[in-house]
Amino acid sequence: MTLADLPLNTLAKILSTQLSPDLTQRLAALGLHAERDIEVIRRGFFNGPLQLRVASTDFMLRRNDARQIVVLVLPQAEADLIAVAA
Amino acid sequence: MKRVALVGMPNTGKSTLFNRITGGTARTANWPGLTVDLASSRILLGGAMVQMIDLPGIYDLSGVAEDERITQEFLNKTELDAILLVLNATQLDRQLVLALQLKALGAPLIIALNMSDEAKQAGVQINLQGLAAEIGCPVLKISAKHGQGVPDLKEALNRLICQQAPKQIALAHAPASNTLHQDEARLYSRFILRPAILPPSPTAMLDRWVLHPLLGLPLFVLMMFCLFQLTYAIGVPLQDLMKEGLEWLKSDILKVAAASWPPFWSGFLVDGVFDGLSTVLTFIPIIFLFFCLMAIIEDSGYFSRAAFMMDGLMARLGMDGRGFVMLMMGFGCNVPALMGTRVIRDRKARLLTMLAIPFSLCSARLQIFLFLTGALFSPLQAPWVLLSLYFASIFISMGTALLLRGRFKSTEPFTLELPPYRFPVLRQIFLRGWGEAAGFVRLASTMIVIGVVLVWLLSNYPNPQHSYSTLIAGFFQPVLSPIGIQAELSIALIFGFVAKEVVLGALAVIAGQDGTALAHHLSIVLDPVSAYSFMLFSLTYVPCVSTIAAMRKESNSVALTTFSVVYSLFLAWVLSFIFYQGARILGF
Numbered sequence: 001m002t003l004a005d006l007p008l009n010t011l012a013k014i015l016s017t018q019l020s021p022d023l024t025q026r027l028a029a030l031g032l033h034a035e036r037d038i039e040v041i042r043r044g045f046f047n048g049p050l051q052l053r054v055a056s057t058d059f060m061l062r063r064n065d066a067r068q069i070v071v072l073v074l075p076q077a078e079a080d081l082i083a084v085a086a
Numbered sequence: 087m088k089r090v091a092l093v094g095m096p097n098t099g100k101s102t103l104f105n106r107i108t109g110g111t112a113r114t115a116n117w118p119g120l121t122v123d124l125a126s127s128r129i130l131l132g133g134a135m136v137q138m139i140d141l142p143g144i145y146d147l148s149g150v151a152e153d154e155r156i157t158q159e160f161l162n163k164t165e166l167d168a169i170l171l172v173l174n175a176t177q178l179d180r181q182l183v184l185a186l187q188l189k190a191l192g193a194p195l196i197i198a199l200n201m202s203d204e205a206k207q208a209g210v211q212i213n214l215q216g217l218a219a220e221i222g223c224p225v226l227k228i229s230a231k232h233g234q235g236v237p238d239l240k241e242a243l244n245r246l247i248c249q250q251a252p253k254q255i256a257l258a259h260a261p262a263s264n265t266l267h268q269d270e271a272r273l274y275s276r277f278i279l280r281p282a283i284l285p286p287s288p289t290a291m292l293d294r295w296v297l298h299p300l301l302g303l304p305l306f307v308l309m310m311f312c313l314f315q316l317t318y319a320i321g322v323p324l325q326d327l328m329k330e331g332l333e334w335l336k337s338d339i340l341k342v343a344a345a346s347w348p349p350f351w352s353g354f355l356v357d358g359v360f361d362g363l364s365t366v367l368t369f370i371p372i373i374f375l376f377f378c379l380m381a382i383i384e385d386s387g388y389f390s391r392a393a394f395m396m397d398g399l400m401a402r403l404g405m406d407g408r409g410f411v412m413l414m415m416g417f418g419c420n421v422p423a424l425m426g427t428r429v430i431r432d433r434k435a436r437l438l439t440m441l442a443i444p445f446s447l448c449s450a451r452l453q454i455f456l457f458l459t460g461a462l463f464s465p466l467q468a469p470w471v472l473l474s475l476y477f478a479s480i481f482i483s484m485g486t487a488l489l490l491r492g493r494f495k496s497t498e499p500f501t502l503e504l505p506p507y508r509f510p511v512l513r514q515i516f517l518r519g520w521g522e523a524a525g526f527v528r529l530a531s532t533m534i535v536i537g538v539v540l541v542w543l544l545s546n547y548p549n550p551q552h553s554y555s556t557l558i559a560g561f562f563q564p565v566l567s568p569i570g571i572q573a574e575l576s577i578a579l580i581f582g583f584v585a586k587e588v589v590l591g592a593l594a595v596i597a598g599q600d601g602t603a604l605a606h607h608l609s610i611v612l613d614p615v616s617a618y619s620f621m622l623f624s625l626t627y628v629p630c631v632s633t634i635a636a637m638r639k640e641s642n643s644v645a646l647t648t649f650s651v652v653y654s655l656f657l658a659w660v661l662s663f664i665f666y667q668g669a670r671i672l673g674f
Contacts, residue, residue: 020499021150022149022150022151022497022499023499023500023501025145025146025148025149025150025151025263025264025499026145026146026149026151026499026501027499027501028146028263028264028267029095029145029146029149029180029183029263030145030180030501030503031177031179031180033264033267035267035271041293042293042297044297044394044395044397044398045299045302045303045395045398046398046399047398048394048395048396048397048398048399048401049394049397049398051297051394051504054180055177055179055180056176056177056179056208056280057177057180057503058503058504058505058506059501059502059503059504060390060393060394060397060501060502060504061501062397062401062500065500065501
């Protein structure tokens with residue numbers, strides 16, 4: 001699943017990214033790199049950017065860029081999702 | 087002289103700390119070898135003068151992004167007695183990496199953990215001694231906003247620069263940040279304790295309304311509306327007061343004193359130079375207020391929310407959300423909006439936004455349009471005519487961005503932090519407003535005075551009845567008559583270069599009538615179609631000499647400024663031509 005498709009308020013881990021080196025670096029500086037848990041807080045309107053949260057930092061990322069990031073939903077979060085769906 | 091640079095990520099309160107330490111006496115000045123201005127200030131620290139330099143925020147010392155280059159170049163080229171690293175105490179999980187990078191480079195380092203009051207509130211506990219021992223440099227908790235810990239920080243800074251010889255670091259040897267993430271995580275888990283579950287923050291609750299899918303946008307428009315209203319409710323009376331004062335100075339003192347001077351010099355100095363200076367001065371209240379309000383919006387955290395909301399739309403135009411906020415600001419006055427584009431760190435994206443801003447229908451142009459629509463259209467039509475001009479304005483700025491976006495492709499890695507909402511500090515707000523107004527006077531006044539003097543010369547020589555401006559108006563007649571603008575009005579357009587506020591005054595002088603009589607006169611010489619063509623032209627061509635000066639100052643490019651002037655003139659003509667001829671063909 002890519003970050004763009006991640007349901008709201010669901011913790012996930014980053015598996016891989018295919019972004020430009022400077023954006024990768026910038027996101028890492030904001031806390032978004034492998035080993036960190038990430039969640040999507042909300043999606044902007046007009047197909048706007050995503051509001052992301054990593055630990056203590058909130059930031060925005062455009063959907064095009066979010067599509068380049070592959071994430072894995074954390075087991076606990078997945079269980080919660082399934083519970084909600086059921 | 088000893089030299090200390092402040093380094094830190096954006097949104098760490100670095101500039102607040104800089105102002106706190108220096109007492110708000112910063113001067114922005116060009117730094118040898120760098121193309122941008124840096125804020126620096128001299129302070130007395132323990133008996134010696136020390137130069138403090140506030141560097142632009144940097145995310146990663148080994149970063150490759152364009153917006154980090156200035157700080158990198160500065161650090162590479164300058165011998166420093168100390169680097170004061172400012173970290174946000176609530177975000178150490180991702181900011182300690184800068185400390186590790188600087189430590190690896192052997193920098194003379196001192197670390198200030200800013201916003202420690204916020205960290206304490208959030209229940210974050212930091213082991214200062216442990217961190218200091220592990221990193222091998224002084225680490226202090228401070229709150230730049232409230233001043234806590236700043237005296238201790240200055241003392242520690244003084245001790246550090248007395249002990250060590252100045253040093254220059256070579257960033258080429260900086261370890262890549264991704265090799266340091268594990269060390270950072272280890273450091274964090276050893277010395278920082280953060281409660282596992284946080285109560286929902288006030289920010290999250292506010293965001294639910296501010297960024298609401300349906301309410302967010304109306305709230306934004308309302309906020310902008312209040313911003314304008316406030317700027318004008320306070321600014322215009324101040325501006326009027328200043329105008330009156332200057333007018334009095336001119337008529338009662340200068341004119342009297344100049345009576346005995348040779349006519350050329352009295353005209354040159356009183357109607358040229360003095361009027362030019364007056365133009366500069368009357369901008370000050372608006373710029374001051376605007377940036378005070380802007381500081382509130384930025385420091386409160388709302389600015390990045392507005393950018394978040396508008397980014398979806400703006401991305402399609404090659405700009406980003408921040409550009410939209412600046413375009414909106416341009417509806418007030420283009421000059422501060424151009425200056426405000428500094429928040430866009432990528433140069434190309436910034437230039438594109440700067441090219442779009444002069445088409446925002448500013449309050450000065452609004453005056454002309456209010457007068458003309460009132461004079462030529464029925465009370466029922468007038469508001470719609472005005473509204474159509476606003477739409478034209480938005481359409482032209484966005485169209486310009488769309489047209490030029492290919493040439494100004496942003497290379498900025500676009501992501502924007504959404505910091506928690508904070509109460510702005512009065513002192514910071516004032517310093518910001520004051521600093522911007524002073525900067526504007528310093529850098530734009532020469533150009534504005536020259537512009538005003540030039541128009542004065544053109545319109546008074548060889549003699550006022552047959553001046554160069556009449557000649558120029560005559561010369562342009564073949565160009566302007568196809569868009570329905572007669573010679574009389576084209577002189578007003580020439581005056582409009584100085585400031586759009588002057589256009590009505592110029593029309594009054596040319597027609598020899600004022601107020602209602604002028605309105606009546608215009609309703610005879612103009613019909614609605616040619617009046618609209620005139621307004622469309624006024625909307626689109628160069629807003630004023632102050633805008634040109636601001637663009638020149640902010641873009642640091644004569645080529646871009648020239649392009650903007652030529653492009654807007656050309657576009658103004660084309661649009662008015664299409665409108666005027668189209669309307670005539672349709673039989674209006």
